Amino acid sequence: MEVPIIDIAPLVDKSQKSSQVAAKIGQACREYGFFYITGHRVDKSLQAKLVELSRKFFALSLENKMKIKMLNGGIAWRGYFPCGEELTSGKPDVKEGIYFGEELDDENELVRQKIPLHGKNLFPELLPEFSSVVLDYMSSILQVGHVVLEGIAISLGLDKDYFYERYTRQPLQLFRIFNYPATKLDKNSSMWGVGEHTDYGLLTILKQDNCGGLQVKLKTEWIDVPPIDDSFVCNIGDMLDRMTGGLYRSTLHRVKCQTRADRLSFPFFFDPNFFVQVKKIDGLEEQKDDRNQRWDLESVHEFQGTYGQYLLKKVSKVFPQLKDNVLI
Numbered sequence: 324m325e326v327p328i329i330d331i332a333p334l335v336d337k338s339q340k341s342s343q344v345a346a347k348i349g350q351a352c353r354e355y356g357f358f359y360i361t362g363h364r365v366d367k368s369l370q371a372k373l374v375e376l377s378r379k380f381f382a383l384s385l386e387n388k389m390k391i392k393m394l395n396g397g398i399a400w401r402g403y404f405p406c407g408e409e410l411t412s413g414k415p416d417v418k419e420g421i422y423f424g425e426e427l428d429d430e431n432e433l434v435r436q437k438i439p440l441h442g443k444n445l446f447p448e449l450l451p452e453f454s455s456v457v458l459d460y461m462s463s464i465l466q467v468g469h470v471v472l473e474g475i476a477i478s479l480g481l482d483k484d485y486f487y488e489r490y491t492r493q494p495l496q497l498f499r500i501f502n503y504p505a506t507k508l509d510k511n512s513s514m515w516g517v518g519e520h521t522d523y524g525l526l527t528i529l530k531q532d533n534c535g536g537l538q539v540k541l542k543t544e545w546i547d548v549p550p551i552d553d554s555f556v557c558n559i560g561d562m563l564d565r566m567t568g569g570l571y572r573s574t575l576h577r578v579k580c581q582t583r584a585d586r587l588s589f590p591f592f593f594d595p596n597f598f599v600q601v602k603k604i605d606g607l608e609e610q611k612d613d614r615n616q617r618w619d620l621e622s623v624h625e626f627q628g629t630y631g632q633y634l635l636k637k638v639s640k641v642f643p644q645l646k647d648n649v650l651i
């Protein structure tokens with residue numbers, strides 16, 4: 324079994340072949356919850372620049388990296404975290420990273436109201452180009468996200484703007500750059516780059532370098548999601564699972580520890596607006612409750628409240644120190 328590769332160029336170009344592409348996306352969402360996309364038209368030189376600057380950033384001394392530590396980002400939840408500080412299911416991941424989001428200045432109404440996860444990014448002063456490259460990349464990927472969601476809407480027999488009109492006119496955007504350092508492991512090591520989990524939002528669009536290590540769980544088997552040139556990996560998150568009554572599953576995935584070389588990855592989380600309540604799509608058949616099989620033993624279908632509330636509950640589990648210090 325291999326995660327399918329889908330050329331989304333017809334969707335990007337809004338050509339007549341869009342419905343065929345949408346059908347492929349629908350099938351991938353039902354069977355895998357994961358697919359590669361090609362034909363996305365995200366500028367190659369921009370991507371290369373992002374990789375180059377990220378390498379430079381992680382090669383800085385810890386002291387220099389800590390100049391933009393997450394604690395300095397406050398409730399905006401931005402900045403650098405060193406290896407071992409982020410937890411998945413209570414266990415530290417073997418990765419370091421930087422958190423970014425939509426760039427909002429202090430005058431922004433949501434920032435003035437001190438809404439968590441909204442605010443300014445932290446960029447390293449030592450790499451002056453970093454900010455424009457990260458922000459340009461985020462805006463390109465955001466467009467890809469809108470296009471893929473159109474395909475998902477069409478695949479469900481909905482109007483192509485279904486998600487845009489209800490959830491993603493002003494989406495929550497979370498972008499991360501991770502470095503998984505090459506690590507010597509004991510034979511019996513139970514360490515992971517990222518432990519098994521599902522993603523919280525609608526859609527994740529991941530750029531990965533050539534190292535590999537990402538795996539997804541299909542029924543009882545873990546399969547590799549190896550790097551494929553000029554593609555992104557898309558996977559659906561808990562909110563799409565919730566909206567489709569489990570028809571489109573948010574699939575478990577994890578990242579192996581790296582042993583040979585450092586691995587860079589760039590997940591962009593394209594999520595519903597912070598203030599909306601995510602509702603089930605009318606007319607789709609309910610699938611069976613998978614709560615007992617889920618990694619967190621919680622049902623994504625039962626939660627009441629806004630997407631922001633759902634997310635903050637999750638954030639406080641992955642960064643307990645941050646929760647104590649800044650979020651609450």
Ligand SMILES: O=C(O)CCC(=O)C(=O)O
Pocket residue numbers: 501517522529531537576577578588589590
């Ligand atoms: O680094 C990767 O390949 C995946 C990371 C991931 O699953 C996540 O951040 O949610």
Ligand SMILES: [Fe+2]
Pocket residue numbers: 520521522527576
């Ligand atoms: Fe993930």
